[in-house]
Amino acid sequence: MLSSILALSTFLLVLSIINNVASQTSSPNSSKRGIAYLGTSTAQDYNIFTSKSSPLKWYYNWSPYPVGNPRSFRNLEFVPLIHNLDSLSNDLSQLSNLPSTSTHLLTFNEPDGSTSGGGSNISPSDAAAAYIHSIAPLSRSNGGKFLISHPSTTGTLSGLNWLRSFNTSCYALNRTHGCPIDFIATHFYGDFPALASWLGTLNEYYNTNQSANLPMWVTELALPQQSAAATEVMMNTTLPFLDGLNYVERYAWFGIFREGNANGWTGGGVALLDNQGDLSELGASYMGGGYRAGMSAQNEDGAVGAADKMRMSTGLISAMAMARLVMELIM
Numbered sequence: 161m162l163s164s165i166l167a168l169s170t171f172l173l174v175l176s177i178i179n180n181v182a183s184q185t186s187s188p189n190s191s192k193r194g195i196a197y198l199g200t201s202t203a204q205d206y207n208i209f210t211s212k213s214s215p216l217k218w219y220y221n222w223s224p225y226p227v228g229n230p231r232s233f234r235n236l237e238f239v240p241l242i243h244n245l246d247s248l249s250n251d252l253s254q255l256s257n258l259p260s261t262s263t264h265l266l267t268f269n270e271p272d273g274s275t276s277g278g279g280s281n282i283s284p285s286d287a288a289a290a291y292i293h294s295i296a297p298l299s300r301s302n303g304g305k306f307l308i309s310h311p312s313t314t315g316t317l318s319g320l321n322w323l324r325s326f327n328t329s330c331y332a333l334n335r336t337h338g339c340p341i342d343f344i345a346t347h348f349y350g351d352f353p354a355l356a357s358w359l360g361t362l363n364e365y366y367n368t369n370q371s372a373n374l375p376m377w378v379t380e381l382a383l384p385q386q387s388a389a390a391t392e393v394m395m396n397t398t399l400p401f402l403d404g405l406n407y408v409e410r411y412a413w414f415g416i417f418r419e420g421n422a423n424g425w426t427g428g429g430v431a432l433l434d435n436q437g438d439l440s441e442l443g444a445s446y447m448g449g450g451y452r453a454g455m456s457a458q459n460e461d462g463a464v465g466a467a468d469k470m471r472m473s474t475g476l477i478s479a480m481a482m483a484r485l486v487m488e489l490i491m
């Protein structure tokens with residue numbers, strides 16, 4: 161009797177140790193990690209990323225309209241983005257349809273980039289005028305309902321120069337406040353040292369040199385045109401760095417699509433899904449502890465998916481094996 165009580169309590173202890181280890185090895189601060197949703201994959205491919213047990217917490221899709229299908233996207237916080245000036249009044253009125261869980265607003269996508277490459281190609285002075293007129297009033301600092309970002313440029317010197325001109329135009333229009341900002345948003349494509357250098361430059365520009373303390377989001381991020389293996393090495397260096405970097409609040413890898421659906425510029429090495437719609441090695445690393453390449457969740461609405469079941473049974477099997485070992489030792 162005593163020995164079986166002892167065995168039971170040891171079993172429970174071992175279970176709780178296993179649980180602790182499992183939660184520590186899954187991404188250290190996965191609350192920063194999110195989804196840049198392109199919508200180029202089969203709808204059910206997204207379920208593994210949006211299920212209730214997914215470590216990912218938020219998503220955006222370069223628009224102010226949330227994803228309607230798969231409905232499991234409701235499990236994640238939606239972050240609206242106003243991509244350009246083309247349908248500004250419609251975009252602004254759509255913002256009032258969003259739930260109160262949408263607390264942040266991203267603005268103009270790569271205004272220093274060409275429209276053919278996904279950029280919005282807006283001059284700094286046009287962007288400043290629209291920002292002051294239409295975006296600034298939405299900031300909580302002006303009584304609006306959002307925390308707002310400045311436009312997210314490309315992670316290049318021309319991006320930084322665009323931001324400098326934008327700031328000059330902003331202050332020409334409003335001498336006391338310029339264009340109010342609640343958080344920084346940026347993109348980066350390249351290797352880890354260059355990424356660390358870019359984030360450092362932007363932090364110096366916005367924070368160190370202004371005695372400010374703005375959080376930063378990296379809303380597009382990848383190593384383009386490299387093999388899947390080289391990209392995984394870069395990702396494995398980058399994610400712990402971003403998780404540990406205080407001023408980085410959120411980031412999203414580019415991207416969640418099947419390898420064959422990647423654009424020619426990034427190449428297929430960045431894809432989080434293989435051509436069957438299952439996690440690639442890179443996808444498994446992005447999801448963190450317990451997820452493996454080849455897993456998928458081809459079920460509806462973020463109920464417990466195949467991958468979750470596999471993780472639970474793997475956890476259970478190792479817990480049982482451990483408990484059996486403990487029993488053998490104490491009996």
Ligand SMILES: *[C@@H]1O[C@H](CO)[C@@H](O)[C@H](O)[C@H]1NC(C)=O
Nearest residue numbers: 296302334335336337338340
């Ligand atoms: C300047 O911007 C601030 C904050 O956005 C606003 O309260 C103020 O009214 C603006 N001033 C002018 C002259 O537009």
Ligand SMILES: *[C@@H]1O[C@H](CO)[C@@H](O)[C@H](O)[C@H]1NC(C)=O
Nearest residue numbers: 361362363364365366368369
């Ligand atoms: C920050 O300020 C220093 C000193 O004025 C300047 O040399 C540097 O270029 C600034 N950094 C950025 C990124 O603008």
Ligand SMILES: *[C@@H]1O[C@H](CO)[C@@H](O)[C@H](O)[C@H]1NC(C)=O
Nearest residue numbers: 324327328331338365366370
């Ligand atoms: C923006 O311009 C204002 C006015 O010239 C200046 O005080 C401020 O330092 C600039 N901000 C940045 C981030 O460079």
Ligand SMILES: *[C@@H]1O[C@H](CO)[C@@H](O)[C@H](O)[C@H]1NC(C)=O
Nearest residue numbers: 188189190191192408409410
């Ligand atoms: C994780 O990041 C979030 C968002 O930046 C932050 O609020 C939280 O304190 C961080 N947690 C840890 C354990 O660092």
Ligand SMILES: *[C@@H]1O[C@H](CO)[C@@H](O)[C@H](O)[C@H]1NC(C)=O
Nearest residue numbers: 389392393396444445448449
């Ligand atoms: C990257 O990290 C994952 C765990 O998150 C690991 O399974 C994988 O082997 C690592 N890959 C490389 C190339 O280091």
